[in-house]
Amino acid sequence: MSHFTPLPSLLGGIAIGAAAAVLLLSNGRVAGISGICAGMLGGEEGDSAWRWLFVGGLLVGGLAFGMVRPAAFQPGIVRSAGALALAGFLVGSGARLANGCTSGHGLCGLSRLSPRSFVAVGTFMATGALTVLVVSRFFGGAV
Amino acid sequence: MNVARRNVVAALSGFVFAIGLGLSGMTQPNKVVGFLDFGGDWDPSLALVMAGGIGVLLLAQWAARRMARPLFADSFPVLKRNEIDRRLVAGAAIFGVGWGLGGFCPGPALTSCGIGTRAALVFVPAMFAGFGAVRLWDARKRLAAEDETGLVEARQRAQPVAGS
Numbered sequence: 001m002s003h004f005t006p007l008p009s010l011l012g013g014i015a016i017g018a019a020a021a022v023l024l025l026s027n028g029r030v031a032g033i034s035g036i037c038a039g040m041l042g043g044e045e046g047d048s049a050w051r052w053l054f055v056g057g058l059l060v061g062g063l064a065f066g067m068v069r070p071a072a073f074q075p076g077i078v079r080s081a082g083a084l085a086l087a088g089f090l091v092g093s094g095a096r097l098a099n100g101c102t103s104g105h106g107l108c109g110l111s112r113l114s115p116r117s118f119v120a121v122g123t124f125m126a127t128g129a130l131t132v133l134v135v136s137r138f139f140g141g142a143v
Numbered sequence: 144m145n146v147a148r149r150n151v152v153a154a155l156s157g158f159v160f161a162i163g164l165g166l167s168g169m170t171q172p173n174k175v176v177g178f179l180d181f182g183g184d185w186d187p188s189l190a191l192v193m194a195g196g197i198g199v200l201l202l203a204q205w206a207a208r209r210m211a212r213p214l215f216a217d218s219f220p221v222l223k224r225n226e227i228d229r230r231l232v233a234g235a236a237i238f239g240v241g242w243g244l245g246g247f248c249p250g251p252a253l254t255s256c257g258i259g260t261r262a263a264l265v266f267v268p269a270m271f272a273g274f275g276a277v278r279l280w281d282a283r284k285r286l287a288a289e290d291e292t293g294l295v296e297a298r299q300r301a302q303p304v305a306g307s
Contacts, residue, residue: 002177002186005168009188012167013195019160020196021203026152028213030220031160033249038274049146050153055253057157062257064158065165072165073255075262076173077246087245088252088266090237092273095249097234099224102248105235106193111200112222119227124239125179131243132179143244 002076020108023054032104033058034095078142094124148215161254167192170255172246172262179243 020031027050029036040051066073079087095101098120100109105124109117135143168174168188177186207219242248247255247266255263 002168002171002174002184002188004186005174005188006191009167009191010195012163012165012169013192013197014199015163015166016160016192017163017196017199017203019156019158019163021199022152022159023156024200024203024213024219025206025210026214026216027149028216028219029153031156033253034274037249037253037271038278050150053150053154054157054160057154057159058161058250058253059257061158061161062165062170062254064257065162065254066258069165070258072168073170073258073260074173075246075260076171077176079172079245079262081265084245084262084265085269087241087247088269089273089276090241091245091248091252091266092241092270092275093277094234094236094238094241094273096274096277098231098238099234101238101250102242103250107196107200110193111197111204114222116224116227116231120231120235123232123235124242127236127239128179128243129181129239131240132176133182135176135244136180136183 016103017107020103024108030104030108032100032108034092034101035099035104038096080143083143098124145215152215160250161257163196164251164254167195169248169251175242175246175248175251 023029023031029050031054036051036054040048040055042048062073091101095104098105100117100120102124105114105117105120110121135141164170169192174186174188177184178189180186207213210219212218238248245252245262245266247263249270252263252266252270256267
């Protein structure tokens, strides 16, 4: 269904790591996307502008990359609006409960060798794989 | 001055983060599903995304330990939590189900909103609803806890009066 793309994936990972590294070394901030988003509204005073700017950068980056390579944004899987909305809600609530997502735990946490992050990553990979298994076995890969 | 610098760095970091996500394949839900499909036609690409990202960040952590403070800020982040509790495991488990179901995690979903894909435009509002739901739940729990301590205090205040 999807092909192994070692070089772009490694280079992409390095770019993501560099973006997170700059945020850490310049601003002393962890590039955890769900944490950055959750603090956009309210929270500590004077702590929201940079979050909006980071997310703005993400959106503009997505737009720029999408204009150069639209294929990078092809879903390639069949998902109904209901399934996507449910998935979004689970990702959002799960990330806040776990205090981090693929970026906060998966990249920043693992590189800091945080035990919490190892547990989080192992857990979400396991339930993610189980979900993919159920979707492909019982729903023919489309929900 | 430093606030302005931090804001510029944040915007640039978000931009480069998005380019990295697009390049890596993380913005294609079928590659995420392919990575999680260990029993099927496994696509290991995302392991290389993690390897590349973690490699750079290990160097950054090493550099951070040798710096007194960040370039434009007063301190490095301190770990607030250490315990592995039910909330962490349950949250990660819920997150994984959503990740496998939609093929999106927060970063790639937001990045895909930039180009306006249908899937991302449905996923992202629901994701923010999820952020909001946990925030509300936490606020209610805090309120309930305060109520309880409030009651206890009231009882403690009432007791000597009742005894005297």
